[in-house]
Amino acid sequence: MDDPLDPTLAGFLRASRGRLTPERAGIADAGRRRVEGLRREELAMLAGVSVDYYTRLKQGRSKSASPEVIEALADALSLDDTERAHLHTIARPGPARRRRATKPQQLAPETRALLDDFDAALRPAFVLGRRLDVLGHNRLAGLLIADFESMPRAERNQARFVFLEPHARELYADWEQVAADTAAMLRVDAGRHPDDPELGQLVGELSIRSPEFRRLWARNRVHERTTGTKRYHHPLVGDLMIIYQALTPADDTDQTLMVYRTEPDSPSHDALRMLAGKTTARRTGTRNSRASRASTTARNAP
Numbered sequence: 001m002d003d004p005l006d007p008t009l010a011g012f013l014r015a016s017r018g019r020l021t022p023e024r025a026g027i028a029d030a031g032r033r034r035v036e037g038l039r040r041e042e043l044a045m046l047a048g049v050s051v052d053y054y055t056r057l058k059q060g061r062s063k064s065a066s067p068e069v070i071e072a073l074a075d076a077l078s079l080d081d082t083e084r085a086h087l088h089t090i091a092r093p094g095p096a097r098r099r100r101a102t103k104p105q106q107l108a109p110e111t112r113a114l115l116d117d118f119d120a121a122l123r124p125a126f127v128l129g130r131r132l133d134v135l136g137h138n139r140l141a142g143l144l145i146a147d148f149e150s151m152p153r154a155e156r157n158q159a160r161f162v163f164l165e166p167h168a169r170e171l172y173a174d175w176e177q178v179a180a181d182t183a184a185m186l187r188v189d190a191g192r193h194p195d196d197p198e199l200g201q202l203v204g205e206l207s208i209r210s211p212e213f214r215r216l217w218a219r220n221r222v223h224e225r226t227t228g229t230k231r232y233h234h235p236l237v238g239d240l241m242i243i244y245q246a247l248t249p250a251d252d253t254d255q256t257l258m259v260y261r262t263e264p265d266s267p268s269h270d271a272l273r274m275l276a277g278k279t280t281a282r283r284t285g286t287r288n289s290r291a292s293r294a295s296t297t298a299r300n301a302p
Helices: 009-019 040-047 051-058 067-076 081-091 109-120 139-144 158-164 166-171 175-192 197-209 211-218 267-300
Strands: 125-128 134-137 227-234 238-247 256-261
Touching: 009 040, 009 051, 009 081, 040 051, 040 067, 067 081, 081 175, 109 125, 109 134, 109 139, 109 256, 125 139, 139 267, 158 166, 158 175, 158 197, 158 211, 166 175, 166 227, 175 197, 175 211, 197 211, 238 267
Parallel strands: none
Antiparallel strands: 125 134, 125 256, 227 238, 238 256
Protein backbone atom coordinates (compact mmCIF):
# COMPACT_ATOMS: atom_id res chain seq x y z
CA MET A 1 0.00 0.00 0.00
CA ASP A 2 1.28 3.48 -0.86
CA ASP A 3 2.29 5.82 1.92
CA PRO A 4 -0.67 8.21 2.38
CA LEU A 5 1.68 11.03 3.38
CA ASP A 6 3.73 10.68 0.18
CA PRO A 7 6.39 13.18 1.36
CA THR A 8 8.51 12.30 -1.67
CA LEU A 9 10.65 14.76 -3.53
CA ALA A 10 9.48 13.32 -6.84
CA GLY A 11 5.83 14.13 -6.19
CA PHE A 12 6.55 17.70 -5.12
CA LEU A 13 8.88 18.40 -8.06
CA ARG A 14 6.44 16.91 -10.55
CA ALA A 15 3.55 18.98 -9.21
CA SER A 16 5.66 22.16 -9.09
CA ARG A 17 6.85 21.63 -12.68
CA GLY A 18 3.25 21.14 -13.77
CA ARG A 19 2.23 24.52 -12.37
CA LEU A 20 5.00 26.52 -14.08
CA THR A 21 4.43 27.48 -17.70
CA PRO A 22 7.35 27.84 -20.17
CA GLU A 23 6.38 31.47 -20.70
CA ARG A 24 6.59 32.25 -17.00
CA ALA A 25 9.94 30.47 -16.80
CA GLY A 26 11.26 32.47 -19.76
CA ILE A 27 11.57 29.49 -22.10
CA ALA A 28 10.48 29.61 -25.71
CA ASP A 29 7.73 27.04 -26.19
CA ALA A 30 8.87 24.71 -28.93
CA GLY A 31 5.64 23.24 -30.26
CA ARG A 32 3.00 21.02 -28.78
CA ARG A 33 3.33 19.45 -25.32
CA ARG A 34 1.82 16.25 -24.04
CA VAL A 35 1.45 17.72 -20.54
CA GLU A 36 1.25 21.21 -19.09
CA GLY A 37 4.19 22.78 -17.34
CA LEU A 38 7.92 22.41 -17.71
CA ARG A 39 9.66 19.30 -18.95
CA ARG A 40 12.27 17.83 -16.65
CA GLU A 41 14.96 18.70 -19.21
CA GLU A 42 13.89 22.34 -19.07
CA LEU A 43 13.89 22.41 -15.27
CA ALA A 44 17.35 20.82 -15.16
CA MET A 45 18.64 23.42 -17.61
CA LEU A 46 17.18 26.31 -15.58
CA ALA A 47 18.67 24.91 -12.36
CA GLY A 48 22.08 24.37 -13.96
CA VAL A 49 22.23 20.60 -13.38
CA SER A 50 22.34 17.66 -15.75
CA VAL A 51 19.18 15.75 -16.60
CA ASP A 52 20.78 12.59 -15.19
CA TYR A 53 21.56 14.32 -11.87
CA TYR A 54 18.05 15.76 -11.66
CA THR A 55 16.57 12.30 -12.32
CA ARG A 56 18.73 10.66 -9.64
CA LEU A 57 17.85 13.41 -7.17
CA LYS A 58 14.13 13.12 -7.88
CA GLN A 59 14.22 9.35 -7.45
CA GLY A 60 16.10 9.59 -4.17
CA ARG A 61 19.23 8.00 -5.58
CA SER A 62 21.36 11.06 -4.84
CA LYS A 63 21.92 11.91 -1.17
CA SER A 64 24.42 14.68 -1.80
CA ALA A 65 22.21 17.55 -2.93
CA SER A 66 23.74 20.73 -1.60
CA PRO A 67 21.71 23.68 -0.31
CA GLU A 68 22.91 25.59 -3.38
CA VAL A 69 21.45 23.00 -5.77
CA ILE A 70 18.16 22.98 -3.88
CA GLU A 71 18.07 26.78 -4.00
CA ALA A 72 18.70 26.64 -7.76
CA LEU A 73 15.76 24.28 -8.18
CA ALA A 74 13.58 26.53 -6.01
CA ASP A 75 14.56 29.56 -8.11
CA ALA A 76 13.86 27.70 -11.34
CA LEU A 77 10.44 26.68 -10.06
CA SER A 78 9.63 30.19 -8.76
CA LEU A 79 8.76 28.79 -5.33
CA ASP A 80 7.55 31.04 -2.51
CA ASP A 81 9.13 30.98 0.95
CA THR A 82 6.94 28.18 2.30
CA GLU A 83 7.45 26.01 -0.79
CA ARG A 84 11.20 26.69 -0.72
CA ALA A 85 11.48 25.61 2.93
CA HIS A 86 9.42 22.49 2.19
CA LEU A 87 11.72 21.59 -0.71
CA HIS A 88 14.77 21.83 1.55
CA THR A 89 13.03 19.64 4.14
CA ILE A 90 12.10 16.80 1.80
CA ALA A 91 15.24 17.00 -0.37
CA ARG A 92 17.56 16.67 2.62
CA PRO A 93 15.64 14.47 5.09
CA GLY A 94 17.06 13.33 8.38
CA PRO A 95 17.82 9.69 9.14
CA ALA A 96 14.93 7.31 8.69
CA ARG A 97 13.12 6.48 11.91
CA ARG A 98 10.62 3.82 12.79
CA ARG A 99 7.12 5.23 13.00
CA ARG A 100 5.85 5.38 16.54
CA ALA A 101 3.15 7.25 18.39
CA THR A 102 4.18 10.70 19.53
CA LYS A 103 3.60 12.14 22.96
CA PRO A 104 0.34 14.16 23.03
CA GLN A 105 0.92 17.89 22.85
CA GLN A 106 -0.26 20.00 25.76
CA LEU A 107 -0.98 23.69 26.21
CA ALA A 108 1.29 25.48 28.64
CA PRO A 109 -0.67 27.12 31.50
CA GLU A 110 0.53 30.52 30.25
CA THR A 111 -0.92 29.83 26.79
CA ARG A 112 -4.22 28.69 28.29
CA ALA A 113 -4.41 31.89 30.34
CA LEU A 114 -3.60 33.95 27.25
CA LEU A 115 -6.50 32.37 25.37
CA ASP A 116 -8.85 33.37 28.16
CA ASP A 117 -7.45 36.91 28.21
CA PHE A 118 -8.27 37.27 24.52
CA ASP A 119 -11.95 36.71 25.33
CA ALA A 120 -12.05 39.98 27.27
CA ALA A 121 -10.46 41.75 24.29
CA LEU A 122 -13.13 40.37 21.92
CA ARG A 123 -10.55 38.20 20.15
CA PRO A 124 -11.43 34.63 19.18
CA ALA A 125 -8.24 32.59 19.64
CA PHE A 126 -7.22 28.95 19.41
CA VAL A 127 -4.08 26.83 19.24
CA LEU A 128 -3.30 24.29 16.52
CA GLY A 129 -0.75 21.56 17.04
CA ARG A 130 0.69 18.81 14.91
CA ARG A 131 -1.70 17.42 12.27
CA LEU A 132 -3.83 20.57 12.81
CA ASP A 133 -5.11 19.16 16.09
CA VAL A 134 -7.05 21.81 18.04
CA LEU A 135 -5.23 21.88 21.39
CA GLY A 136 -7.41 24.55 22.95
CA HIS A 137 -9.52 27.62 22.27
CA ASN A 138 -11.21 30.41 24.13
CA ARG A 139 -14.96 30.75 24.62
CA LEU A 140 -15.47 33.11 21.69
CA ALA A 141 -13.60 30.89 19.22
CA GLY A 142 -15.70 27.96 20.33
CA LEU A 143 -18.87 29.89 19.59
CA LEU A 144 -17.58 31.29 16.29
CA ILE A 145 -16.21 28.06 14.81
CA ALA A 146 -16.98 24.96 16.90
CA ASP A 147 -16.70 23.84 20.50
CA PHE A 148 -13.85 21.42 19.90
CA GLU A 149 -13.21 21.00 23.62
CA SER A 150 -16.62 19.32 24.01
CA MET A 151 -15.79 16.78 21.28
CA PRO A 152 -14.07 13.42 21.77
CA ARG A 153 -10.30 13.99 21.68
CA ALA A 154 -9.87 12.09 18.40
CA GLU A 155 -12.24 14.54 16.65
CA ARG A 156 -10.56 17.76 17.80
CA ASN A 157 -8.88 18.46 14.47
CA GLN A 158 -9.23 21.36 12.09
CA ALA A 159 -8.82 19.24 8.93
CA ARG A 160 -11.47 16.76 10.06
CA PHE A 161 -13.80 19.68 10.75
CA VAL A 162 -13.23 21.34 7.37
CA PHE A 163 -13.62 18.22 5.23
CA LEU A 164 -15.98 15.98 7.20
CA GLU A 165 -18.31 18.35 9.09
CA PRO A 166 -21.21 19.58 6.87
CA HIS A 167 -21.55 22.73 8.99
CA ALA A 168 -18.09 23.85 7.86
CA ARG A 169 -19.25 24.29 4.27
CA GLU A 170 -21.87 26.78 5.46
CA LEU A 171 -19.65 28.47 8.04
CA TYR A 172 -16.74 29.32 5.73
CA ALA A 173 -17.92 31.67 3.00
CA ASP A 174 -14.87 30.68 0.92
CA TRP A 175 -14.89 26.99 1.80
CA GLU A 176 -12.99 25.92 -1.33
CA GLN A 177 -10.04 28.17 -0.45
CA VAL A 178 -10.12 27.16 3.20
CA ALA A 179 -10.12 23.50 2.15
CA ALA A 180 -7.18 24.00 -0.23
CA ASP A 181 -5.17 25.83 2.45
CA THR A 182 -5.97 23.13 5.02
CA ALA A 183 -4.71 20.31 2.79
CA ALA A 184 -1.62 22.36 1.98
CA MET A 185 -0.89 22.94 5.68
CA LEU A 186 -1.06 19.20 6.30
CA ARG A 187 1.47 18.79 3.47
CA VAL A 188 3.92 20.97 5.39
CA ASP A 189 3.44 18.78 8.45
CA ALA A 190 3.98 15.64 6.37
CA GLY A 191 7.29 17.02 5.13
CA ARG A 192 8.47 17.82 8.64
CA HIS A 193 7.17 14.64 10.28
CA PRO A 194 7.04 11.81 7.69
CA ASP A 195 7.39 9.30 10.53
CA ASP A 196 4.17 10.37 12.32
CA PRO A 197 1.73 7.41 12.23
CA GLU A 198 -1.21 9.50 13.46
CA LEU A 199 -0.74 11.93 10.58
CA GLY A 200 -0.65 9.00 8.16
CA GLN A 201 -3.90 7.68 9.61
CA LEU A 202 -5.55 11.10 9.36
CA VAL A 203 -4.53 11.61 5.74
CA GLY A 204 -5.64 8.08 4.88
CA GLU A 205 -9.05 8.58 6.50
CA LEU A 206 -9.61 11.96 4.83
CA SER A 207 -8.56 10.54 1.46
CA ILE A 208 -11.15 7.76 1.79
CA ARG A 209 -14.01 9.85 3.16
CA SER A 210 -13.55 13.12 1.23
CA PRO A 211 -13.12 13.26 -2.56
CA GLU A 212 -12.28 16.96 -2.24
CA PHE A 213 -9.43 16.23 0.15
CA ARG A 214 -8.12 13.45 -2.10
CA ARG A 215 -8.06 15.84 -5.07
CA LEU A 216 -6.40 18.64 -3.12
CA TRP A 217 -3.82 16.33 -1.52
CA ALA A 218 -2.77 15.15 -4.96
CA ARG A 219 -1.93 18.74 -5.93
CA ASN A 220 1.08 18.59 -3.57
CA ARG A 221 0.78 22.22 -2.53
CA VAL A 222 2.16 23.58 0.74
CA HIS A 223 0.93 26.55 2.74
CA GLU A 224 1.51 28.20 6.11
CA ARG A 225 -0.77 30.78 7.67
CA THR A 226 0.82 34.00 8.81
CA THR A 227 -1.65 36.87 8.42
CA GLY A 228 -4.70 37.39 6.28
CA THR A 229 -8.48 37.59 6.22
CA LYS A 230 -11.25 35.02 6.30
CA ARG A 231 -14.97 35.33 5.70
CA TYR A 232 -17.51 33.55 7.90
CA HIS A 233 -21.25 33.10 7.49
CA HIS A 234 -22.36 32.42 11.06
CA PRO A 235 -25.85 30.99 11.70
CA LEU A 236 -26.43 33.29 14.72
CA VAL A 237 -24.93 36.65 13.75
CA GLY A 238 -24.54 36.54 9.96
CA ASP A 239 -21.52 37.53 7.87
CA LEU A 240 -18.15 38.44 9.39
CA MET A 241 -14.80 39.44 7.90
CA ILE A 242 -12.07 38.22 10.26
CA ILE A 243 -8.43 39.36 10.29
CA TYR A 244 -6.13 36.64 11.58
CA GLN A 245 -2.54 36.43 12.76
CA ALA A 246 -0.52 33.29 13.46
CA LEU A 247 1.94 33.25 16.38
CA THR A 248 4.26 30.53 17.70
CA PRO A 249 4.37 29.85 21.46
CA ALA A 250 7.97 29.81 22.68
CA ASP A 251 7.63 26.46 24.46
CA ASP A 252 6.59 24.42 21.37
CA THR A 253 7.40 25.41 17.79
CA ASP A 254 4.94 22.76 16.56
CA GLN A 255 2.07 24.82 17.99
CA THR A 256 0.42 27.80 16.31
CA LEU A 257 -1.63 30.38 18.20
CA MET A 258 -4.28 31.84 15.89
CA VAL A 259 -5.72 35.19 16.98
CA TYR A 260 -8.72 36.75 15.23
CA ARG A 261 -9.89 40.33 15.26
CA THR A 262 -12.27 42.59 13.35
CA GLU A 263 -12.00 46.15 12.14
CA PRO A 264 -13.27 48.59 14.82
CA ASP A 265 -16.76 50.00 14.27
CA SER A 266 -17.40 47.57 11.41
CA PRO A 267 -20.45 45.31 10.92
CA SER A 268 -18.14 42.36 11.61
CA HIS A 269 -17.08 43.89 14.93
CA ASP A 270 -20.73 44.40 15.87
CA ALA A 271 -21.49 40.79 14.94
CA LEU A 272 -18.61 39.54 17.08
CA ARG A 273 -19.82 41.67 19.98
CA MET A 274 -23.28 40.14 19.58
CA LEU A 275 -21.71 36.69 19.66
CA ALA A 276 -19.82 37.55 22.83
CA GLY A 277 -23.05 38.86 24.35
CA LYS A 278 -24.80 35.58 23.59
CA THR A 279 -21.95 33.78 25.32
CA THR A 280 -22.24 36.03 28.37
CA ALA A 281 -26.00 35.63 28.47
CA ARG A 282 -25.67 31.86 28.31
CA ARG A 283 -23.16 31.82 31.18
CA THR A 284 -25.37 34.17 33.25
CA GLY A 285 -28.42 32.05 32.53
CA THR A 286 -26.57 28.92 33.59
CA ARG A 287 -25.48 30.56 36.88
CA ASN A 288 -29.00 31.83 37.55
CA SER A 289 -30.45 28.41 36.83
CA ARG A 290 -28.00 26.76 39.21
CA ALA A 291 -28.76 29.37 41.89
CA SER A 292 -32.50 28.85 41.44
CA ARG A 293 -32.16 25.09 41.78
CA ALA A 294 -30.01 25.54 44.88
CA SER A 295 -32.58 27.94 46.42
CA THR A 296 -35.43 25.56 45.68
CA THR A 297 -33.50 22.69 47.21
CA ALA A 298 -32.81 24.78 50.34
CA ARG A 299 -36.48 25.75 50.74
CA ASN A 300 -37.59 22.16 50.38
CA ALA A 301 -34.96 20.80 52.72
CA PRO A 302 -36.44 19.24 55.90
